Amino acid sequence: MYGLLWDAIVNLLQLKYLLPLVIGTVAGVVGGALPGVTITMTVIIVLPFTFGLDPLQGLAAMTGVYVGGSAGGLVTATLLGIPGTPSSVATTFDGFPMAKRGEAGRAMWLGVWSSLFGGLIGGVVLIAATGPLAEVAVAFGPWEFFSLFILALSMVAGLVGRSLLKGFLSGAIGLVVTVLGNDPVMGQPRLTLGIEFLEGGIPFLPVLIGVFAFAQIMGDVERIGRGGTLHESLDRAITLSVSHLKVIGEILSRPLLLLWTSFIGVLIGVLPAIGGSAANMMAYDQAKKLSRHPERFGTGTPEGIVASESANNANVGGSLVTIMAFGIPGDAVTAVMLGALTIHGIQSGPLFISQNTQIAYGIFAAYLLAHPIMALVIALGARLMLRVVTVPKAALFPVVLVLCVVGAYALGNNMSTVYVLLIFGLLGYAMVKVELPLAPLILGVILGDQIETNLIRAIMTDADLWLFLTRPISGGLLAASVASVAFALWQHRRQRGRELPDEEADDF
Amino acid sequence: MIGRDGVTGLVASATSLVLFWLTLGLERNPLVPIGPGFYPRLVLGVTAVLGFALFVTDLLRRRARGGGPPAAPASGANYLLVALSFAVFGVYVMLLPLLGYRLATFLFVLGLSFLLEPPRRLGLWLRGMVLALATTVATYVIFDEYLAVLLPRGSWTGF
Amino acid sequence: MKNSLAILAVALAMAPAHAAYPDRPIKLIVPWGAGGDTDVIYRTFQQDFQKRLGGTVVVANVGGASGTKGAKEAKDSPPDGYTIFAVHDSIHSTYYTGVADVNWTDFQPICLVTATPSxxxxxxxxxxxxxxxxxxxxxxxxxxxxxxxxxxxxxxxxxxxxxxxxxxxxxxxxxxxxxxxxxxxxxxxxxxxxxxxxxxxxxxxxxxxxxxxATEKRMAEIPNVPTLKELGIDVEYAVNRGLVAPKGTPPDVMAKLGAACAGAATNPAFAEQMKKHGTIVHYLDAKGYTAFLKKNDAVNKQLAKELGLLKR
Structure with a gap:
């Protein structure tokens, strides 16, 4: 098997495959880094260019986009504090504070090298463990998915902010957002509040762009008059140069963290319909819980960056194998890649690897090769990216907001997604002001429809509600979510005990 | 005397209760054993409870402390500028379908950059103009012409 | 400064030219997500179609609510030929079961393209x-x-x-x-x-x-799978996909779209590609397609009634 992989890598090093792979990776990094341009959008944009190529060339380009995009998001996440893509949300938590401290280079390269290691670990694990992992994924029925999503939400609600209650409230508000508009089962209008564009429901990407872009940008804007300077949040003189050996050492000195968060990324990638947007947050939560210094999370600790970025790139590996082995798209990006497979007349399914060995291993090889290429692209493009950060805010903000509008518009090809962007921009800023954490809201919006759909599917299949508890995997997942909440409560209490003296100061 | 958390909790709670009330009139579909209102009511109920809990915790904490601390300290944040920025963005979004992407975007970039840094010098005027023009042209060429993301055309201008 | 002059020049060159249809990209609304059967079929079809049309055709996925979100958007688009809609049989069923208010009569048929047997x-x-x-x-x-x-x-x-x-x-x-x-x-x-x-x-x-x-005869690709008819169940069913434009699209534009569709749909290369998707090319022109839709509509209405789902 590894012989086949070696042959595939050598094969892919030919210019005719290497060129699309490099171009795809560059496109991915750029698309991932631009706030408002998601990996999904980038991959959709690249898709038409691959029609004229032979299948492996096209798939190499798309794999490059996916890998590059998952890493590219970290550039904006660390340097601007806006996740370039949903899968780098958790990277902002520690990456941006670290960059603000003047360690922008360290923050960014911690992310890049973690992406590389996470991606490679994910790839190696997956090439070996495809079969058993995929069996687990298919065994998940509506009950298991429902319980899994509940677990994901309760983990994330406990993850950010000082108050567990506020975390849950934020997650619940996210779920409320998804019940507006129409029901996901029959498309029957409900709670449209008489607003026409709500009738199709609220898509999560404009919500995500709006909440994060405005929370960040307006937070900066409100400080403008005060200090009189526009560039105070990030020093213009920052440099991205950093000792790579030291950064790599920082990551590799935490082998357990790296392996565990990569594993979480892989696992979530294999499970359909969750995707990178959840992987980075769950991995971040795990890292925080396992850490001896959970209170340092959110202030610019390297563990936070390592967890988020290793998980989201490992996630790509997981999603790739699931579509190749089962034709199950893990998210919108892999759904487009699945489309690319069928456009080239390749049937995905368990026979795919045996019938299209060359292409299957070609994709593995492209995946592995895309990682060093991604690191190289970011290394060469770093100076250019630095300019993005050092551009005066008065010039940068309008441009970023225009890109957010274009991105939102392109998602639905109509104005309604732009209105959603505006409304949730306001909500996002308001939430920051009342100190409600944003991440649970986003996860709630992403998972809301799925939670409802799976709940209803379960009830339609069998009216017995006890099945949620009596089916072993489902019951186990629900037990895990209860345990996760209990653990978060305990941790909050312990932390509060320690912080009691200054609690009053920041509680108003 | 309630604090910021208390207000947040109350607002969340009240909003969910209003929405909860709105779900009561929803019609059931014969194909689906539970109606479209079942899950929303579940979620809205939970949200209302969470919001109320936040309100109560806030109240209790304040009482325990014996009268709340003074209201949020004057942070000196420039909220007027934030409000104006939101307003400019709002106007941009309203004008997009009317003036078309190119015209609206040019005006928005110009307007917001001047709002954030008033053009007191000629250099800043020039920078604003070049930025607005470059942003508009570059995004339009890349997305509409090259990447085939069809950007809105103005219903007033046809442009 | 030189840069901004160059940009200005580009901006001027972009001024709209009022040439013959199509002088700007045409949006083809696919009411389902990317990577689905409809999406794949139309992304394949679009290539030759746009070449024959002499303009760019952009596939826009507007998914959601059983495919009715995209249908609503297509219906509300200006009838200028710059928005066309990839329709399939669900338009009838979602109308009669009350999922959506959009009916096939809100559109003008261009052509029927494919049929995929169930x-x-x-x-x-x-x-x-x-x-x-x-x-x-x-x-x-x-x-x-x-x-x-x-x-x-x-x-x-x-x-x-x-x-x-x-x-x-x-x-x-x-x-x-x-x-x-x-x-x-x-x-x-x-x-x-x-x-x-x-x-x-x-x-x-x-x-x-x-x-x-659900075909009349067994398919060559799967000779061991019997037809429903052989089993004494008189059901023939296929998902039929065609193109329509919002009602009121000018006749000369309709004619252009129709001609391009005829060429692209009957291209043998397209049939070959469709085979890989288990799909048969079933071309009908605007007139034939209108009759087809009318008949299909009646069948679906009857069906919805018999199933107790009829809401209209």
Whole structure:
């Protein structure tokens, strides 16, 4: 098997495959880094260019986009504090504070090298463990998915902010957002509040762009008059140069963290319909819980960056194998890649690897090769990216907001997604002001429809509600979510005990 | 005397209760054993409870402390500028379908950059103009012409 | 400064030229997600179609609410030929079952492009060896055989027709879209679902079982799968995909679209590509397609009525 992989890598090093792979990776990094341009959008944009190529060339380009995009998001996440893509949300938590401290280079390269290691670990694990992992994924029925999503939400609600209650409230508000508009089962209008564009429901990407872009940008804007300077949040003189050996050492000195968060990324990638947007947050939560210094999370600790970025790139590996082995798209990006497979007349399914060995291993090889290429692209493009950060805010903000509008518009090809962007921009800023954490809201919006759909599917299949508890995997997942909440409560209490003296100061 | 958390909790709670009330009139579909209102009511109920809990915790904490601390300290944040920025963005979004992407975007970039840094010098005027023009042209060429993301055309201008 | 001059020059060059149709990209609304059957078929079709049309055609995925979100948007677009809509049979069923207010009569037919025959497919863990065993079981225990379907759409109507013709009763579970349905079949979370030849790989690998196909004769690709007619169930069913434009699109534009569609749809290369997707090219011109839609509409209305789903 590894012989086949070696042959595939050598094969892919030919210019005719290497060129699309490099171009795809560059496109991915750029698309991932631009706030408002998601990996999904980038991959959709690249898709038409691959029609004229032979299948492996096209798939190499798309794999490059996916890998590059998952890493590219970290550039904006660390340097601007806006996740370039949903899968780098958790990277902002520690990456941006670290960059603000003047360690922008360290923050960014911690992310890049973690992406590389996470991606490679994910790839190696997956090439070996495809079969058993995929069996687990298919065994998940509506009950298991429902319980899994509940677990994901309760983990994330406990993850950010000082108050567990506020975390849950934020997650619940996210779920409320998804019940507006129409029901996901029959498309029957409900709670449209008489607003026409709500009738199709609220898509999560404009919500995500709006909440994060405005929370960040307006937070900066409100400080403008005060200090009189526009560039105070990030020093213009920052440099991205950093000792790579030291950064790599920082990551590799935490082998357990790296392996565990990569594993979480892989696992979530294999499970359909969750995707990178959840992987980075769950991995971040795990890292925080396992850490001896959970209170340092959110202030610019390297563990936070390592967890988020290793998980989201490992996630790509997981999603790739699931579509190749089962034709199950893990998210919108892999759904487009699945489309690319069928456009080239390749049937995905368990026979795919045996019938299209060359292409299957070609994709593995492209995946592995895309990682060093991604690191190289970011290394060469770093100076250019630095300019993005050092551009005066008065010039940068309008441009970023225009890109957010274009991105939102392109998602639905109509104005309604732009209105959603505006409304949730306001909500996002308001939430920051009342100190409600944003991440649970986003996860709630992403998972809301799925939670409802799976709940209803379960009830339609069998009216017995006890099945949620009596089916072993489902019951186990629900037990895990209860345990996760209990653990978060305990941790909050312990932390509060320690912080009691200054609690009053920041509680108003 | 309630604090910021208390207000947040109350607002969340009240909003969910209003929405909860709105779900009561929803019609059931014969194909689906539970109606479209079942899950929303579940979620809205939970949200209302969470919001109320936040309100109560806030109240209790304040009482325990014996009268709340003074209201949020004057942070000196420039909220007027934030409000104006939101307003400019709002106007941009309203004008997009009317003036078309190119015209609206040019005006928005110009307007917001001047709002954030008033053009007191000629250099800043020039920078604003070049930025607005470059942003508009570059995004339009890349997305509409090259990447085939069809950007809105103005219903007033046809442009 | 030199740069900004160059930019200015580009900006001037971009001024709209009022040339003949099409002078700007045409938006082809696919009311389903990227990567689905409809999306794949139209992304293949679009290439030759836009070449023949002499302009750019952009496939825009506007998914959601059983395909009715995209339909609504297409209906509300200006009838200038710059928005066209990729329609399939679900437009009739979603209208009559009350999922949406958009009817086929809100559009002007351009052409019918393809037909994808439906296959009644069972999950791997079901005990049935063939359709007969399944039907016997369904008859013995009414309301226990679960069928995954996009409710009110084609994947719901097809098993419902079988249900009626065979005199059995199924239990429907909502799985919107082919991908979700196929996953549920793979994991045996449902017993039955509608699928088509694109799933042949999974059927060959024993991950799902093709019970019967809803064509008149057996298909050459799967000679062992009987037709429903052979089993005494008089059901023929296929998902028919065509192109329509909002009502009021000018005749000269319609003629151009029609001619381009005729050329692209009857291109042998397209038929060859469609074969890989288990799809037959079934071209009809605007007139033929209008008659086809009218007939199909009546059939669907009748069906909705018989199923007790008729809301209009």
């Amino acid at each position: 296959i009644l497919t069972a999950a791997p863990k079901t005990p049935w060896k063939d359709a007969k065993a399944m039907l016997a079981d369904a008859k013995a225990k009414p309301g226990t055989v679960t069928v995954g379907a996009t409710l009110g759409s084609t994947s719901h109507f097809f098993p419902a027709m079988v249900e009626k013709a065979a005199g059995v009763k199924f239990k429907y579970v909502s799985y919107e879209g082919t991908a979700a349905r196929m996953n549920a079949l793979l994991g045996s979370h449902i017993d039955l679902a509608e699928s088509n030849l694109t799933q042949k790989g999974k059927a060959d690998a024993g991950q799902m079982k093709f019970l019967a196909i």
